[in-house]
Amino acid sequence: MPSLDPRITRAEPELWSLPERPLHPLEHWPTYEVFVLRTRGSHAQHVGSLHAPDPDMALVLAKEQYARRSQCVAVWVVPTEAIRWTPTEDEDLFQPATDKSYREPQGYLHTRERLEKYRDRLKPLPS
Amino acid sequence: MYGNLTVRPEDVENWGKKVDQENPEKLAEFEARIERGEKIEPHDWMPFEYRRQLIRLIEQHAHSEIIGALPEGTWITRAPNFRRKLALMAKVQDEVGHAQLLYSAAETLGKSREQMINDLLSGKSKYSNVFNYPAKTWADTAIIAWLIDAGAIINQTTNAKGSYGPYVRALERICWEESFHLKYGYDSVVYLATGTPKQRALLQDALNRWWRPIMHFFGPPDTASVHTEKLVKWKVKLATNDEMRQQFLDMYVPKIWELGLTIPDPNLRKNPETGKWEYSDPNWEEFWQVINGNGPCNKERLAVRRFAEEKGRWVREALLQPNARYVTPLA
Numbered sequence: 023m024p025s026l027d028p029r030i031t032r033a034e035p036e037l038w039s040l041p042e043r044p045l046h047p048l049e050h051w052p053t054y055e056v057f058v059l060r061t062r063g064s065h066a067q068h069v070g071s072l073h074a075p076d077p078d079m080a081l082v083l084a085k086e087q088y089a090r091r092s093q094c095v096a097v098w099v100v101p102t103e104a105i106r107w108t109p110t111e112d113e114d115l116f117q118p119a120t121d122k123s124y125r126e127p128q129g130y131l132h133t134r135e136r137l138e139k140y141r142d143r144l145k146p147l148p149s
Numbered sequence: 150m151y152g153n154l155t156v157r158p159e160d161v162e163n164w165g166k167k168v169d170q171e172n173p174e175k176l177a178e179f180e181a182r183i184e185r186g187e188k189i190e191p192h193d194w195m196p197f198e199y200r201r202q203l204i205r206l207i208e209q210h211a212h213s214e215i216i217g218a219l220p221e222g223t224w225i226t227r228a229p230n231f232r233r234k235l236a237l238m239a240k241v242q243d244e245v246g247h248a249q250l251l252y253s254a255a256e257t258l259g260k261s262r263e264q265m266i267n268d269l270l271s272g273k274s275k276y277s278n279v280f281n282y283p284a285k286t287w288a289d290t291a292i293i294a295w296l297i298d299a300g301a302i303i304n305q306t307t308n309a310k311g312s313y314g315p316y317v318r319a320l321e322r323i324c325w326e327e328s329f330h331l332k333y334g335y336d337s338v339v340y341l342a343t344g345t346p347k348q349r350a351l352l353q354d355a356l357n358r359w360w361r362p363i364m365h366f367f368g369p370p371d372t373a374s375v376h377t378e379k380l381v382k383w384k385v386k387l388a389t390n391d392e393m394r395q396q397f398l399d400m401y402v403p404k405i406w407e408l409g410l411t412i413p414d415p416n417l418r419k420n421p422e423t424g425k426w427e428y429s430d431p432n433w434e435e436f437w438q439v440i441n442g443n444g445p446c447n448k449e450r451l452a453v454r455r456f457a458e459e460k461g462r463w464v465r466e467a468l469l470q471p472n473a474r475y476v477t478p479l480a
Contacts, residue, residue: 025449026283027223037452040459042270045263049465053256053478070319071253071478073262075468087246091326103476109192 054080055105056088057098066098077101166197168379183384188314191257191480202385204258205274206308207316211251212269212276216450218244220284221293229287236333240294243330247323253478254315261475270455272442279362281444288341288348288355294334296359299401300366302327303393312384315480335404342408349409356405357413364431365439367394373433398426 025031051073057066069088074080080099089097108115123129137144168176175194182189189195218241225241228234252262268274279297284290302324309320341352368390380386388396398419405412416429439447 025223026285027219028226030449030453033453033456037456040452040455042455043459044267044270045458047261047263048469048473048475049462050262050266051465051469052473052475053253055479068480070250070322071256071480072249075465075473076470079468087249090242090246101476102478103474105479107192107479110190111193
């Protein structure tokens, strides 16, 4: 059936005579990771990735792709290649190897207990 | 181990592995994580079959968004007024944006965007069947924006409970944007339904032509569907085709009837005893015909996509930096 879209009818007959040429690797450009600052005072947050030929185009496309509707005060783009990461598979990296309670506020829960226990010692030293 | 290597030597070793050939310890850990409701992230160990099925699912979803922009796009040049034109352009832009988000999610699993587009253009990868039907009048765009998007939202909110982090995050964003599409579609439908007899006839005609594709939208009945126990366990598939179809009918048939429209199926009714909708066979033979390339618009849809890639090629090549290097997106 003939196309109902006038733009397509204008593209004919070339539309039907294009060669089958597969895209080559990188034809859609390298990837960038996108970060968005939703409000002043908030941390920039990773929101996804995109393909762009260079950082400036990445910014233009990031604004279009990730900030066209929601509130946003700034976008950042970073070439994916520039990021070094630890794999989630190795999340136990972040488990303390030894007891680290000494660096947590929760490591100091018994202070009041000791104070109550030895309250009788809490008097000025004899001079 | 640390750096940009996403598809690792052990993944390649995994390539093509059947589930029962996987490392049983790793597999148990992986399944326990999903069982606990945790998400799988791109750099986690995953069975090859999980990777393969997700690539297939997310890629098809991405293709559906990018091809899905075409039937509605047909009417941008002839929208009835400027506000409708702006809204339709915004919706079509959203759909293309959704394709980008989904391609990125699929890429994290190790298939490049160029490979996915090549597979779309060669016909190797599929996309949603409904987009192989023409949008004959303006009313078709209203029906698509309301009912096809309603179906898509049901499908997507279901998948958003899945186990793969990047896909879930993309879907959350997509569903949020689609809520505008649904409102816009409903508004356009109500406007025609409350309009002149000619407008109402146009709308009824569009519904008559779209009803069958809508019934096909959630895929073949469960009885004809391939065994999906593993995919359910891995939270790749979260509801069966029939469950989603029933949910759609529950939510939208009353709304369609409220507008005084007739649904072109004399057997459509909710069985009060089972609580399930009953309907005539929507001709699954036609569904298979269309999915295999013989629908009214399959050739045009792919030709337009090929045209866009071919005509944009010189721009992409002119902008490509000589030192560019492809790296799988992170998340």
